[in-house]
Amino acid sequence: MHKAIARAQARLTAKPKPKAKPTPTENAPLSNCIGLGFARTKMRYTGTAIAGVVLNHKSGYEPVRRDNLQAAHEAAKMRR
Helix, strand or coil, X not given: CHHHHHHHHHHHHCCCCCCCCCCCCXXXXXXXXXXXXXXXXXXXXXXXXXXXXXXXXXXXXXXXXXXXXXXXXXXXXXXX
16 A cells, blocks of 8 residues: 555656657748749639539539520439
């Protein structure tokens, strides 16, 4: 019983372990830019040829052109 108490007291009075030295990358200067240039501007469709998008199967999206609206009707009737 006395040995257990002595071990517990030794644990409580022991010096804390020193922290590990930081790696060189932890103190490296950081940057918000990627590479040497700026981020590209996002592209957005602004034309009028596409009427919309249909979902064929799971995540199979297809564009529907305005000159072929029959494809949109067929896609709507298709069984999912």
